[in-house]
Amino acid sequence: MTQPSAMGRPRDSNRDLAILDATLSLLAEVGYEQLSMEAVAGRSGAAKTTIYRRYRDKAALVAAAVERRAPAKPPQPEGESLREDVHSLAAWLASSISEQDVGLLGALFAGMRKDAQLAQAMRRILRRDETAMTDRLVRQAAEPLAPGAAALFAEVAPAVIMHRIVVVGEPCDAAFVAHLVDDILLPLLRHT
Amino acid sequence: MTQPSAMGRPRDSNRDLAILDATLSLLAEVGYEQLSMEAVAGRSGAAKTTIYRRYRDKAALVAAAVERRAPAKPPQPEGESLREDVHSLAAWLASSISEQDVGLLGALFAGMRKDAQLAQAMRRILRRDETAMTDRLVRQAAEPLAPGAAALFAEVAPAVIMHRIVVVGEPCDAAFVAHLVDDILLPLLRHT
């Protein structure tokens, strides 16, 4: 029992993969602004039409590519103390944002004016990891946390990390993560 | 003896003002990506040549326009308590970022790949207000602060505000500022 409207040649999923892979690699190489649809088509071996059949424009393509990238799996907070739990989460978050989200932020800025719906979609992707972390922390922390502590973590940690990368312009190295955990996150979580 | 730079027709400073004003108004209207040099030229009445004689490219123009905008005068923290001081600073910072820095962030993303120096300049502008605030807070707070508390404020407050605007996509209204002050900033400053 198949609906007759779902006919025609099905889309080639190999094309999907090739297109998104090419997008991600180009995004890492040249950034969002310099990324051209023509370059994505060339590298992926797909025709421009094939890309535009799937994604309305560049911002939508980048959003899809970033969404697909990683299953957003924060590490199991297997530490024996709250500090270890928070530290492993913060370190994972820092590397995740550094590597992947910077390009997405460019797409967000480009898209937020011209297409509010697309901007909303990109915000959802950006916050997906934060939400995942919140749940992880609140359920599996070594110490019981005050209500709202996890939400506070999800609000402050990504903010400070992004600020570090984008505005300060310096990498989130081990020293910074330690500072973030010891001077900002733990005091906040314990005080609440 | 005249220096060779004083040769020929001098630059018309009215042109400078017109160009930067047009840039700022367009930036507010359409955002960085949609801002075109041709539109700046049209609105300012200046020729494109005149703009490019002053600014190397679009990112540099936007950086100059934003730099010139407001003298970045944080309010005198005349409050009688630390909370009032912090609250007035945070409120000023939120409105300042909302109104002006969002466009600059777009320029920062566009410029950071193609010109590291320019990106550094834009970072400097973005952090100018933060620095001003730091000094203001540490010198004039109603209560004496622990060393490093002001730096922590400058690190966390703009980060959370930008995150709110860009990633969460919601405005920094009074309720949010109160939450920021009471749940994040004051605990941090007092704990240090």
Added chain:
Amino acid sequence: MTQPSAMGRPRDSNRDLAILDATLSLLAEVGYEQLSMEAVAGRSGAAKTTIYRRYRDKAALVAAAVERRAPAKPPQPEGESLREDVHSLAAWLASSISEQDVGLLGALFAGMRKDAQLAQAMRRILRRDETAMTDRLVRQAAEPLAPGAAALFAEVAPAVIMHRIVVVGEPCDAAFVAHLVDDILLPLLRHT
């Protein structure tokens, strides 16, 4: 012994009709250049594959459609004088060319460079009516004609009519047909 071409499902002749009808109507509406295979498929309800299985490309489709159109039946020259015979033939030819051959001329121009054989086929179609007329005139004229007179008619009459439509850009109304007959065709035929 069965020929292998009789295998499988036979072609649906309804499809043929629908395709050629759609082609003719679109040809009349938008002309050869603006006629797209996709539009023919849409209007006829046939898939593009079904069209391309029958006709190699757009020019071949248009040629087939025009060939099928009218059986090219010039009227019986039942007039009582040579003038009436020539006039009825010229009037029929003028309306025939106006209505049908203009689109075919576009196909001819498009096809003559890329496929000489196709161009030849379209020329054959265009000249089919002329040949039919020649025979009709020479056999059934009210007056006996000099040898070669009919060929001359077939050479000059369509030429002047097409020139009128395409180059001059004016319609072949009754006044023009009278002019064509009295000032050009009859003098030629009588002089020969």
Added chain:
Amino acid sequence: MTQPSAMGRPRDSNRDLAILDATLSLLAEVGYEQLSMEAVAGRSGAAKTTIYRRYRDKAALVAAAVERRAPAKPPQPEGESLREDVHSLAAWLASSISEQDVGLLGALFAGMRKDAQLAQAMRRILRRDETAMTDRLVRQAAEPLAPGAAALFAEVAPAVIMHRIVVVGEPCDAAFVAHLVDDILLPLLRHT
């Protein structure tokens, strides 16, 4: 005293020449349909925008190119008889149409549906030579002609020549020109 509207960098006439030359040579090589704006840009060394600044679309470009081509100088009818005059004009017309007007006819067919004004312009170009001939013949013929004879020549001669080339598909060689003159044109002119 210069009108202020005539300011700015003037158009580079070298570009004009290069564009029109490239158009004409491509037109002769591949015909109207296969002629692409990108190829014109490539061969002329001009950017596509430079072409589009001058000509609205392909049809307008081709029309301009053909208009510029030859000054349409029919030969002086220096013959000593009417037959020689008519023959030299017909021979010149045949070569002129063969070499240049076939591409223009393609443009005419493409343009007549989408832009009536452009079609009118191309018709004017096509008829320019005919008009020139008419004048030449009526003023300088070896024999005095009946009134209307020259108009008749201009109506019939190009028509039969174009019909020969386009519909019959055979070249206008010497034998054809002789046939045209002796069997069609002279009888018509003398009869009138």
Added chain:
DNA sequence: AAATAACCGAGACGGTACGTCAAGTCTTGAG
């Protein structure tokens, strides 16, 4: 009855060219 083979609709695919837009450079004439 089952297998085979060509048909049909739908629509994805790699291409080519379209006509548009903006970026940043260059060329005038005037001041």
Added chain:
DNA sequence: CTCAAGACTTGACGTACCGTCTCGGTTATTT
């Protein structure tokens, strides 16, 4: 040397068709 105007090259945009190629599914003939 500056300014306004605007032509120029470059390169990417997103769209429209082209002609080809799967798909699932439908008739016919052949075995």
